[in-house]
Amino acid sequence: MKDLKNIRDQFPVLNQKINGYDLVYFDNGATSQKPLSVIESISNYYKASNANIHRGVHTLSRTATELFEKARKTVADHFKVKNDQQIIFTAGTTDSINLVVNGLSKNYLQKGDEIILSSYEHHSNILAWQLWAEENGGKLKVIPLLEDQSLDYSKLEELINQKTKLIAIAHVSNTLGVITDLEKIKVLAKKNNIAVLVDGAQSAPHMPVDLEKLDVDFFVCSAHKMYGPTGIGVLYLSEKWLKDLQVSKPGGGTIKTVTFEKTEYAENALRFEPGTPHIAGAIGFAAAIDFMNAVGMQTIFEHEHELVQYAQQKMSEIPEVIVYGKSNNKAGVISFNVKNNHPFDVGTLMDKYGIAVRTGHHCTQPLMQCLNIQGTVRISFAIYNTKSEVDFFIEKLKKVITMLN
Amino acid sequence: MKDLKNIRDQFPVLNQKINGYDLVYFDNGATSQKPLSVIESISNYYKASNANIHRGVHTLSRTATELFEKARKTVADHFKVKNDQQIIFTAGTTDSINLVVNGLSKNYLQKGDEIILSSYEHHSNILAWQLWAEENGGKLKVIPLLEDQSLDYSKLEELINQKTKLIAIAHVSNTLGVITDLEKIKVLAKKNNIAVLVDGAQSAPHMPVDLEKLDVDFFVCSAHKMYGPTGIGVLYLSEKWLKDLQVSKPGGGTIKTVTFEKTEYAENALRFEPGTPHIAGAIGFAAAIDFMNAVGMQTIFEHEHELVQYAQQKMSEIPEVIVYGKSNNKAGVISFNVKNNHPFDVGTLMDKYGIAVRTGHHCTQPLMQCLNIQGTVRISFAIYNTKSEVDFFIEKLKKVITMLN
């Protein structure tokens, strides 16, 4: 990665000391840092073209609308989606999933229906389904883990029956980094006419995602994990669901006509975007996508993969370290524990060396229950991370282990 | 307003030409412009302290969490709310209302129950109630208008019966500018044990709002109309509802413990803020509130009120102009039409003179039906607008009328 210096220079936040040490930001799975181009696209919007969009006859409003709709197009192009109306802007992954659950529960999901999840789902891809199930007599089923903490796809077929209506699954596990084999899932889903929702919160930032090829019903992700701003995310709907998904969150802008008696909803993306959208967020998100594409998604994937391989190799030389997610098919995330030590202690001391790691259950408590642990320490990479950061991390990890034992 | 020059200088967007004319931004009801302090608070956050909040053990995460929670405190203090947990950050007014409707429909609202709205509600305060009513056999009732387009409060008592569960009402009409007499509403609501939701989207930006004194069940507003960023808003819950409102939108962060079988939700604000919040938005919103308080809400109200009085006086001298919302009790909004002319034509030509006005139904189609018109031209003020802008507007309005007739 010859341009890494150039890339790092685009991230002002990286250039700081924590407790006297250079910041090593290894918490990208939680949220990524933002390049200047993203930060400035937001400032520039507010400084030059801010206005409310749609319906406006004045120039600023027209400019803002064009920028917003161009952002939608940028997202659509990035994910290889032909009809940009299939891209709905939401507040983030969690918001997107709730929109799907609430929409589906209006007519698609019936009492007694079943939903299949994986053992490593994020709470955001469990809770809304669970709430639906509790209130409507539905049922959740779970694809179990193998020894290497990848999914036991051989068990999937048994989980499916007449009542299975949907499989909701993470593209990449945020805790383990393991990449889900969506092809295996899709074959069974197609055969049994089951809808598929892919939680791409951890795939979209780390690898190329082609939604035309992926060909699932729903795909969701968050801009803030993709070098973009907070408060904005995507809900991709297949052509079918763009027509069939029911409006569950109405508001100004989602309509054609309203009377106190009856409302006729708009067509296309609009009816799923109630109220004033996060205009600056969409614009910043488009800038983030431009940044990622300038680097190249494949480059990002390979760079992070290399860091993962490198770090895992080094970690395997430390006897006290247990790595979770042994599968080799991983995106830029490593979860581990130090034997007989609490992840909180490891994280607290790493922070003292300026290394930002995440500790705890990573919003995957059911996975923690499967693994029978309280939590893990997680490091997760982005394009701006370097091998020398990994070296520093390994050196300090050893030091921390000595301190704690 | 001696400091107006100083205030205007804080808004870079105002310093531009549209079609060769100085921009006159009179579309503040749709969204306000942002001062530099807000824009910079967002940039600075991304440049120095960006991280995901809550649960993080590393320094950046702690800083970000503190900034986010300080923003909550800033909002709480601004609205005189003692317990800052009563302030929930949402994506905006529309999002807040949906959260209330969905939460209430889980246990508070029953089949056959009735909700009372006003004739001038914004679609965002109609549609979610309507959807609930349609799906659950509920009923909406509407407080009618008087001749002067204020509400006919004398009719309210007749609308109330045993089944009335909630009154959802705009604090200020976004189309007419008319200020609702909440005291009249509250007296009847208290007497009949009816919950009250106040849509403050158009009051919070324009006048002092003391939620302790206001003492209603729910209050909602959007930052983007209050000199703040897009994508963030507030749901205020009374102490009672902070405990009683059901979670309808779960996700990462809203929980205490999760298993695949059962979830225990967190206490306080957290359980209503699923997923990664709009951290930069909350921080920018706090900066916007600091800006408003530095000017003073009463000063803002008086300044805008003066502009309204001044503009209405001048408009009353133009025979072709019809102003809606004749009541004197108005915040910074004027809706009007030019006799025999379509608002779209007026707006299009005003834009040619660099004057940004809004035209159309303003997301209040039912009100348009009451008034039996297609739409209006709306001008709405903020603290940075000036009398000389009003003069220019009046001059060009006359010109436009000549052109069109």
Add this chain to the structure above:
Amino acid sequence: MKIEETEKEIIEEFEIFGDDWEAKYEHLIDLGRSLPLIKEEFKTEERIIKGCQSRVWLNSELRDSKVFFTADADAIITKGMVALMVRVLSEQKPEDIVKAKLEFVDTVGLKEHLSPTRANGLVSMINKMKADALAFIK
């Protein structure tokens, strides 16, 4: 007259106003006023093309292998634009209508009205004109 010829005529007509947008808009408004009215019986819900703000009605008929458009709009500026479109596209062969690029709009400086984010229903109207023409071919 061919489509391009009418376009040229319109361009010349607007050229005399130079940069004077007020004069240009006054002319556009005059054109709106002079638009031959659509028959009242055609101003039905089905014939309406909904923009968010101004409504446009369009009727298309095929006579002697040519398409005859009549139209109306409730906003006068929109109506002026509609008048221009009708003038250019009416009484033309369906094939030519489908192919028409309508670049004169840009040349005379009214492009903003054809922005897809425009709330006036004009883009939808042009799409409808072309769709109707196409339907007559098939």
Add this chain to the structure above:
Amino acid sequence: MKIEETEKEIIEEFEIFGDDWEAKYEHLIDLGRSLPLIKEEFKTEERIIKGCQSRVWLNSELRDSKVFFTADADAIITKGMVALMVRVLSEQKPEDIVKAKLEFVDTVGLKEHLSPTRANGLVSMINKMKADALAFIK
């Protein structure tokens, strides 16, 4: 020993480490190890104080008008902090516990552990200690 006296003692104990945070944390970890264990029977669900990440158990008893705290935590750094709190507050009069400002935490440079955004349950533990003490007064 009075609360302030113990606080002073701890401050002196940490002073020798100066700016050497590593040494300071090693000491804190040692303190954690030396915390007299809470009886296993007290490590119940009710006695747990949930931080998001590390769990703290606390037991409070009144004997001879003094409050006796025993406690435990699953993370060792948290446990070190817990040990400090127990050392300062245990065997003190309820009134004094309620009043204690615990400023030594700041002085020795461990303030960050008492940030309300901290995921370690310490703030909740201190609140619980004071609440228990208050309950004994009433």
